[in-house]
Amino acid sequence: MKKDLLSIQDITKDEILALIDRGLEIKADKRRTDMPLKGHTLGLLFEKPSTRTRVSFETAMFRLGGNTIFMNKQDTQLSKNETVKDTARVLSRFLDILVVRTFSQEMLEKMARWADIPVVNALTDMYHPCQILSDAMTLKEKLGTLEGIKVAWVGDGNNVAHSWINLASKLGFRLVLACPPAYFPSEEVLMHAGKNVEVTTDPTEAVKDADAINVDVWTSMGQEKEREQRLKDFAGYQLNRSLVDMAKPDVIVMHCLPAHVGEEISEEVFEGPHSVVFDQAENKMHLHQALLEAMLL
Ligand code: CP
Ligand code: NVA
Numbered sequence: 111m112k113k114d115l116l117s118i119q120d121i122t123k124d125e126i127l128a129l130i131d132r133g134l135e136i137k138a139d140k141r142r143t144d145m146p147l148k149g150h151t152l153g154l155l156f157e158k159p160s161t162r163t164r165v166s167f168e169t170a171m172f173r174l175g176g177n178t179i180f181m182n183k184q185d186t187q188l189s190k191n192e193t194v195k196d197t198a199r200v201l202s203r204f205l206d207i208l209v210v211r212t213f214s215q216e217m218l219e220k221m222a223r224w225a226d227i228p229v230v231n232a233l234t235d236m237y238h239p240c241q242i243l244s245d246a247m248t249l250k251e252k253l254g255t256l257e258g259i260k261v262a263w264v265g266d267g268n269n270v271a272h273s274w275i276n277l278a279s280k281l282g283f284r285l286v287l288a289c290p291p292a293y294f295p296s297e298e299v300l301m302h303a304g305k306n307v308e309v310t311t312d313p314t315e316a317v318k319d320a321d322a323i324n325v326d327v328w329t330s331m332g333q334e335k336e337r338e339q340r341l342k343d344f345a346g347y348q349l350n351r352s353l354v355d356m357a358k359p360d361v362i363v364m365h366c367l368p369a370h371v372g373e374e375i376s377e378e379v380f381e382g383p384h385s386v387v388f389d390q391a392e393n394k395m396h397l398h399q400a401l402l403e404a405m406l407l
Contacts, residue, residue: 113405114222115230116215117237118276119302125404126246126280130256132400133247133393145175150406152176153205156232157183157212158331162367162391163232163240167209170398179205183212198224206406209240213332228405235269235332236296241366242273244397245324246281248390252362253321256281262320262357263287264313265347265374266340267295270326270366279304288316290343313346313353320357324364325349325374341373350376354384362386 114120121129136142152171154164164180171178183189188197198221201208207228210218215236222229231239250256261278263271267289275295278285279302286308287295294300294309310316317323328344329337354361363375363384371380379385 112226112228114228115239115401115405116218116222117231118239118242118273118280120239121280123280126243126277127256129243129397129400129404130247130250132403133244133397134251136399137251137393137396142173146403147171147174147176147406150174150176150206151204152178152402153201153208154178154180154232155183155186155201155208155210155212156181157210158233160211160232162394163211166391166394167232167398167402169395170402173395174399174402176206176402194220195224197221198229199226202226207402230401230405233269235330237273237276238270238366239273239276240394240398240401241270242277243401244394245274245364245366245390246277247393247397248362248364248386249322251389251393252386256283258283259321260284260286260319262316262323263289263325264316264323264349264353265289265325265344266293266328266330267309268293268326268330270324271295272299274324275299275303275307278307282306284308286310286316286320288313288347290347292343313349314356317349317353317357317361320361322362322364323349323354323357324366326366327368327370328374329370344374348374348376349379351378351382354379354382360384364390367391 168178202225209230209232211232215234328340365387
């Protein structure tokens with residue numbers, strides 16, 4: 111049976127650990143010349159903008175010897191009301207794997223239900239599993255281990271936060287999220303979270319003695335109309351030096367990017383010695399190679 115990756119719930123702890131190790135191995139092998147996915151075609155169907163996810167998947171597929179077709183949803187017949195069901199069945203005749211960035215998780219699930227090929231979530235309003243897999247690789251690369259660590263999340267209980275909750279629940283590390291009361295993660299996600307996941311409204315509680323601190327934008331794609339309100343509601347949740355100073359002395363600061371420097375993160379912290387955000391972005395390309403290998407070979 112084909113295997114999809116619609117959320118972190120679709121993979122096991124062992125599969126996650128294997129992907130992380132393979133991603134690190136691929137990163138170390140600068141001279142890779144095999145082309146294991148020669149003759150394979152990856153489709154990228156995107157309904158929201160992307161820099162990192164798109165380019166890292168395209169480069170990953172290129173490095174594996176395969177081909178990629180990028181589709182802006184607006185340029186496909188989906189924009190003229192062709193159904194998801196028919197689109198999935200047609201694309202399955204051309205492609206070997208389909209990576210989708212869209213708004214609703216339900217649309218993605220429908221695509222996966224009707225596609226005969228693996229479907230991968232490249233961000234929905236609900237989850238961003240590929241991001242979190244490469245972020246887990248970054249944690250292992252920078253901290254040396256995923257065991258016994260404390261990870262903090264400061265800001266919106268959004269799609270990226272949901273995938274962090276899923277990951278921490280699978281792997282068992284401590285995750286403390288600090289979110290304004292009206293921006294807690296979804297009840298449904300929290301219902302399935304492990305006891306190692308806590309939510310608070312107090313950023314100092316989250317970052318205290320943390321090994322890694324994560325932030326993301328306060329206004330995600332699709333929420334632009336709420337921006338002014340959100341700027342007010344998230345006051346006090348900026349990751350700045352005084353918060354970073356409460357974490358472990360060698361804490362790493364992570365951001366999936368794109369960043370709104372001066373909002374969720376101060377420039378001093380973004381550009382400072384704890385920030386690993388560009389290594390984190392690079393790791394998407396390595397982890398996506400590991401993922402494509404695992405799903406197609
Ligand atoms: N982190 C991330 O998904 O970035 P893009 O929106 O640029 O793909
Ligand atoms: N939470 C952000 C992540 C972007 C990669 C968004 O959904 O816009």
